[in-house]
Amino acid sequence: MAAVIPAVTRISSRIIRILGCNPGPMTLQGTNTYIVGTGKRRILIDTGDADVPQYINHLRSVLNYEEIDLAHIFISHWHHDHIGGIPDILESLGEKTKYCQMWKFPRAQDELPDNVTFEHLKDGQEFSVEGATLRVIHTPGHTEDHVIFHLLEDNAVFSGDCILGEGTAVFEDLYDYMNSLQDIANIQPNTIYPGHGNVISNPMEKIKFYISHRMEREHQIMDVLSNNRKQTFGEQDLVKLVYQDLPEKLIKAAESNVNHHLVKLLKEEKVKKHNNLWQYNETHPYIKTC
Template sequence: MMSLTLEALPKVEQLSARVIRILGLNPGNMTLQGTNTYLIGTGQSRILVDTGETNKPEYVSLLRETLQQHKTGIHHVLITHRHHDHIGGLEGIFPLLDQPPKVSKVKADKQEKIPDSLQSILTYLSDGDKISTEGATLKVVTTPGHTEDHFSLLLEEENSIFTGDCILGQGSTVFEDLFLYMKSLEKLLLLSPTVLYPGHGPVVANGREMIEQYIKHRNEREQQIVNVLEKCTNPVTPEEIVQIVYKEVTEPMLLKAAENSVTLHLDKLRKDGKAKCITGDSSESKWCLIPNSNI
């Protein structure tokens, strides 16, 4: 994520007849205005998407006030991915509820550290699963890339999507695997959503257009990297590519982030069969294009 002039967001806002956004009250460089948590449904018990961070009593109080105002509770919590600013506040909301809610997420391939207190209530989701509550039907859309366990949710009654950190309301997001991330963006594009409810930042009213912008930005960056590889007679390092592609960047922290981004782009080109790594697997590795790879 990058430094932005952030749009001011209210702490609580009714976004549609069946969606209320409650800010996690954890603003920062990586979380923008804070984590968006969403209360979904119209009945006396609803679904909560994401829970913010650990030890945020102000958020817990805000959620309590919202539940009381709407005379409702929470019967199911959906965690879009494993990052602490989405799952960290989970146990903090339990005292607000008459009984522990069902908690669901997508299972990661790597070993996950699940607190003992969650073992009995945690269930795992798969692509296409549906979760219903009064007034709302959510369909699970697995969207790995930001993290391997990331998923989005299609709200069928609105044709809108809760995108987690796959797409933000402002700026661009980070990712662990660009190859998977691009496939996830294409998957969301096929759904042609009207509205996006992101994990951070304001609601996106032109959902399909925003997804197209994300794809276009990544493809343009990839082409810049390909152009460098085509012009270099010898294999080059990610750092050398950064010096050419990110000429305007001088701040050390941003340069490091740019180098990580370039490395992930190179790894995607490798998975696409268009580039190869000559030596090692670190930032000092040297890369070149594969001849006749139809770039």
């Protein structure tokens, strides 16, 4: 059972975590939001859901107790449990956000809160406040606009929904997602502060698990295709061959998962697609990797 996350936690001299108070099947105990910095003007990463007065009260208490304002609000991605709280924060904490800038990586069809103006984050961009320097790293996959924030002073990463404190993450594009996991691995962070779940103190082990978890399913799919190179398969066919004793209610989800893998493999030219059926690509021999 996961350790209980308090409503407010001082993680270090430069990081305060405030739980979004929005528990659920997808949000776990709630969305983690983080105040970063040591000076009068600090950065808030993510804002939880809309219409959660308990979260706003906790945030207000922290800002008042610390006698600080918000210089910037960074959004890791467009999902409602990360961006939804911005209007409530601006309305309820006006004096504390009077000169605050809102930042988000652009998305093709952004669904942004009304009456909120966002500046565009850029890959590699750096922001500094007293006690903290954050580098923006575009990590698409969970969503196309997803970013993480690399805290340079501690070599720590605020991972949003790319890596969770418990369980595994969902994604829109597996090809992009796997590349993003490798980008985080290349940082070799000392600590990961996830968008949901507890602090990850063994980042490289966690990232390796995330990668191997996805590759295991990919190997199963490719084994079927490579052992039956002249045949074509639909997602339903592959689910029956790859998943053992799968309850009927989970079949559609499994088909979607298999499709994510196939689209990734298509981008890597390891499979071909004909009339919505999939086949091993003989021109790019399959080499199993860990």
